Amino acid sequence: MAAPSITVSETPLVLYTLRRADDALILGHRLSEWCGHAPMLEEDMALANMALDLLGQARELYSHAAKVEGRDNDEDKLAYLRDVRQYRNLLLVEQPNGDFARTMVRQFFYAAFADLYWRAMMKSKDATLAAIAAKSEKESAYHLRHSCEWLVRLGDGTEESHGRAQEAIEHLWAYTGEMFEVDDTERGLIDAGIAVDPAGLKAQWLKIVGGVIAEATLELPSNDWMQQGGRIGRHSEHLGHLLSELQSLQRSFPGATW
Amino acid sequence: MYTQALNSSDGEDRHIEDAELAARFQARIDAEERIEPNDWMPAAYRKTLTRQISQHAHSEVVGMLPEGNWITRAPTLRRKVALLAKVQDECGHGLYLYAAAETLGSSREELVDAMLAGKAKYSSIFNYPTLTWADIGTIGWLVDGAAIMNQIPLCRCSYGPYARAMIRVCKEESFHQRQGYEIMLTLCRGSAEQKAMAQESLDRWWWPVLMMFGPPDQASQHSDTSTKWKIKRFSNDELRQKFVDATVPQAQFLGLTIPDPGMTQDADGHWRYSEIDWTEFKQVLAGNGPCNRDRMAARRKAHEEGAWVREAAAAYAGKRKARQLAQAAE
Numbered sequence: 067m068a069a070p071s072i073t074v075s076e077t078p079l080v081l082y083t084l085r086r087a088d089d090a091l092i093l094g095h096r097l098s099e100w101c102g103h104a105p106m107l108e109e110d111m112a113l114a115n116m117a118l119d120l121l122g123q124a125r126e127l128y129s130h131a132a133k134v135e136g137r138d139n140d141e142d143k144l145a146y147l148r149d150v151r152q153y154r155n156l157l158l159v160e161q162p163n164g165d166f167a168r169t170m171v172r173q174f175f176y177a178a179f180a181d182l183y184w185r186a187m188m189k190s191k192d193a194t195l196a197a198i199a200a201k202s203e204k205e206s207a208y209h210l211r212h213s214c215e216w217l218v219r220l221g222d223g224t225e226e227s228h229g230r231a232q233e234a235i236e237h238l239w240a241y242t243g244e245m246f247e248v249d250d251t252e253r254g255l256i257d258a259g260i261a262v263d264p265a266g267l268k269a270q271w272l273k274i275v276g277g278v279i280a281e282a283t284l285e286l287p288s289n290d291w292m293q294q295g296g297r298i299g300r301h302s303e304h305l306g307h308l309l310s311e312l313q314s315l316q317r318s319f320p321g322a323t324w
Numbered sequence: 325m326y327t328q329a330l331n332s333s334d335g336e337d338r339h340i341e342d343a344e345l346a347a348r349f350q351a352r353i354d355a356e357e358r359i360e361p362n363d364w365m366p367a368a369y370r371k372t373l374t375r376q377i378s379q380h381a382h383s384e385v386v387g388m389l390p391e392g393n394w395i396t397r398a399p400t401l402r403r404k405v406a407l408l409a410k411v412q413d414e415c416g417h418g419l420y421l422y423a424a425a426e427t428l429g430s431s432r433e434e435l436v437d438a439m440l441a442g443k444a445k446y447s448s449i450f451n452y453p454t455l456t457w458a459d460i461g462t463i464g465w466l467v468d469g470a471a472i473m474n475q476i477p478l479c480r481c482s483y484g485p486y487a488r489a490m491i492r493v494c495k496e497e498s499f500h501q502r503q504g505y506e507i508m509l510t511l512c513r514g515s516a517e518q519k520a521m522a523q524e525s526l527d528r529w530w531w532p533v534l535m536m537f538g539p540p541d542q543a544s545q546h547s548d549t550s551t552k553w554k555i556k557r558f559s560n561d562e563l564r565q566k567f568v569d570a571t572v573p574q575a576q577f578l579g580l581t582i583p584d585p586g587m588t589q590d591a592d593g594h595w596r597y598s599e600i601d602w603t604e605f606k607q608v609l610a611g612n613g614p615c616n617r618d619r620m621a622a623r624r625k626a627h628e629e630g631a632w633v634r635e636a637a638a639a640y641a642g643k644r645k646a647r648q649l650a651q652a653a654e
Contacts, residue, residue, distance in 0.1 A: 091401075098395045098408050102388035103622065105630025107419050110388075114412035121405050128401075142400045166633045222643060223636025230632070315399035315457060323514055324399035324457070 087127030088155035094120030221282025243292025451613030464504015
């Protein structure tokens with residue numbers, strides 16, 4: 067008997083918090099897949115550090131979502147007992163690690179956004195979200211610095227690393243637009259001063275990303291088609307596999323304490 | 325830790341160096357002084373330590389693989405974070421130890437290349453698979469427990485950089501051991517299925533863990549010199565007995581049965597275990613353990629697939645330096 071999925075009352079604030087929690091968990095999980103397999107020991111340490119930061123953010127955000135929801139869900143139920151259609155993360159963060167260039171470009175695109183986002187969220191009228199933002203901003207500033215440095219090294223390194231970095235940018239670019247989307251659920255929270263309007267961060271994000279990409283002697287893609295769906299549970303095929311691994315024990319041993 | 329099992333004779337390389345220097349060196353060791361990187365030391369001392377410290381470093385890095393196998397499947401977020409942080413600690417130990425080995429004059433690249441070429445060993449315990457979540461508990465409790473038994477005396481090793489590295493490593497290992505024991509405790513207090521999972525894991529790991537202390541004293545080569553140099557302070561069998569005596573009550577508290585029906589407690593309170601199957605140990609050491617091929621393949625793959633990244637970093641550093649020089653010349 068497998069443990070069934072839970073139901074979640076997705077009020078606007080619960081949904082909003084879950085979306086950010088899912089981003090952090092899924093990206094943290096992806097980074098943790100590198101553990102023991104990185105190109106050098108120093109980078110094994112760094113990737114694990116970033117994964118730990120993100121998993122820590124996810125735990126706080128899930129706990130907050132559970133508290134706001136006010137039923138008997140908790141961080142583990144929210145992480146381990148929702149299926150792929152209930153997950154609300156960005157498509158970007160669920161993309162497979164690929165080679166080191168893919169992982170770093172994915173990290174760079176996300177961290178450049180997260181750093182701006184958490185800094186703005188420090189002014190949220192939701193005191194818990196503001197506190198989580200204050201901690202997460204420090205972490206994402208490091209993630210951004212680390213991934214920027216790698217982007218420049220890879221872009222301006224060898225012919226091979228340049229090619230791989232450019233390919234990663236082309237591949238992942240279409241998943242960046244989703245970070246700036248706002249739906250009706252979020253609009254209300256933005257108006258109430260609880261959430262920040264990500265659309266307002268886009269110009270600054272483009273400036274940071276464009277600057278680093280130029281320094282790395284790389285190019286921004288000309289294609290501006292953007293893929294969407296993660297926020298409403300329409301994911302790429304990759305997420306289901308990730309979740310079946312992540313959730314395997316909780317699903318196989320219903321109700322067990324670990 | 326993770327090295328005693330791997331000692332082999334280096335007698336052929338031992339040669340008489342300046343007798344006076346050698347005598348002075350031994351007198352310093354006997355007076356419990358620490359030997360530092362720039363001090364004179366016999367070539368064989370340097371060689372023994374380089375081998376031991378680098379094997380220890382390789383073991384930490386290969387040891388990331390069996391536990392890393394469960395990071396993506398850890399059953400709760402708290403367990404996931406703790407396991408990832410633990411495996412990250414092992415990586416840090418590896419880095420730390422490679423740095424200690426480098427103080428003896430070999431580069432990390434040389435040492436790693438020797439391991440990837442199959443010329444240097446790592447602890448055989450990591451050639452066993454982690455099949456269930458309980459194995460993560462067992463590794464922390466027993467494998468790290470055995471490591472601590474081995475490593476605490478190394479904090480007083482005559483070579484300064486190694487001794488100092490061990491102090492920090494031991495602190496972290498002792499935390500890992502408690503974490504592993506707590507996983508076991510949770511399983512043993514859980515459902516019947518979970519308790520069975522814990523017992524089955526102990527059944528598989530018990531004998532390989534006892535083998536971690538290395539061959540029995542009668543069969544152990546090379547211990548005499550290591551003892552004389554105060555690299556090694558207790559014999560394999562002494563440490564093994566200490567470990568068994570500490571572990572039996574812990575297993576009893578968990579309500580688990582040690583898979584040794586012949587085990588008895590003697591009049592002095594020591595738990596006497598049955599004879600160890602050294603044929604298995606030799607097989608695993610010879611490369612025929614369940615995971616030897618997988619572990620080496622995983623390390624080689626990470627190394628080979630990371631080559632272009634390391635080359636890029638080196639190329640970029642070179643370009644940057646050239647630009648700075650050009651700028652300075654303007």
